[in-house]
Amino acid sequence: MEYNNSYKIKSMAEWFKKKKGMYPFISQSFDNLQAEWSNILNTEVADQSEFPYAAEIISEGLTVPWAIDITKDGRIFVTERIGNIRLINNDNKGAEMVYTFTAPFTSQGEGGLLGLVLDSEFDKNGYFYVMYTFQADDNFYNRVVRMHYEEGIIREDKILLDNIPGGRSHNGGRIKIGPDNLLYITTGDGDVPESAQNPDLLSGKILRINLDGSIPVNNPFPGSPVYALGLRNPQGLAWSEEGVLYASVHGNWGRDKINIIVPGGNYGWPLTEEEEDLAEEGYQTPVISSETETWAPSGITFIEEGPLKGRLLVSALRGMEVLEMLLSADGKQVVQVISRLQNQYGRLREAFSAADGSVYITTSNRDGRGQPREGDDKIIRLVPISKE
DSSP states (O other), X not given: OHHHHHHHHHHHHHHHHHHHTTOGGGHHXXXXXXXXXXXXXXXXXXXXXXXXXXXXXXXXXXXXXXXXXXXXXXXXXXXXXTTEEEEEOTTOOOEEEEEEOOTTBOOOTTOSEEEEEEOTTHHHHOEEEEEEEEEETTEEEEXXXXXXXXXXXXXXXXXXXXXXXOXXXXXOOOEEEOTTSOEEEEEOOTXXXXXXXXXXXXXXXXXXXOTTSOXXXXXXXXXXXXXXXXXXXXXXXXXXXXXXXXXXXXXXXXXXXXXXXXXXXXXXXXXXXXXXXXXXXXXXXXXXXXXTSOOOEEEEEEOOSSTTTTXXXXXXXXXXXXXXXXXXXXXXXXXXXXXXXTTXXXXXXEEEEOTTSOEEEEEOTTSSSSOOOTTOSOEEEEEEOOOO
């Protein structure tokens, strides 16, 4: 893909830039690479524009806040990977713990309480949905459960999807309700790579079910929740205004990807991750790959309002940044990536667009792979800066 070739040129150019002052004879080579990269992208090599959001911390002292959703009246539901559901009310009294999962729930490695999404009729029916890890007979599994909230009391209402193969790592975990009012679920390969290619297993997939747990009649594999396969560890989902579904996927030794998810699509893992091979062998190719760099992309959101309307924002764990991605007119390519907030807050997990145009991100510095900072972990609200 054109952009990925330019990404390689960018990496080379960055190396040349570091060496330019040391070795004058490569100065011209750097300039040539920089010009070629600029031509391929048809944009500036380095966008120095100010990030048009102001950051404010709305909650801290959390433990790996994995997912959030916001009610119409502004209350924030948040999952902590250790098994807690917290609620941030409008009274600024902090994140109240309103529910804690118990055995067989388990939080080991990358497993635990993961995704959360509110029902589209939450204000009327009190339903919301979560995904969590549990242990049975020394094996790890994930399940998707419908929860019920009423007058401050939460209960598990119904298991919608059970016994999804999991592991200490690669559990996926993002759940979202799509424009079709169906529930989409990302699952990792559970450290069993070959499972991602097995349509009879639910690991390494994007799944789609009705809100009552039944299988949509128009799913690509009749009678199966499998919507797409061949994915290593997808952790983010977002739709464009045109209904294009994007997913963020952790690759192997780099090769992190943003994919467009299509019904029945096969994304190649673990058979191949090289983009040229994916195309040649008939697998779906990404809109962008990190190549040899590691982003570890997690939450992803499509901006529908505000100064970055029409762009993707991706929270990166290893990259410790928000990746701002400018899409081509047809939405099938990323033509520019700008690193935002790099190293300011550490590892970033969630990215969520609110109705008022603000964006919420969460830190993940207490997940065993980060360096906790004072107040971690946090929920951070990015408020659009008004230019009057």
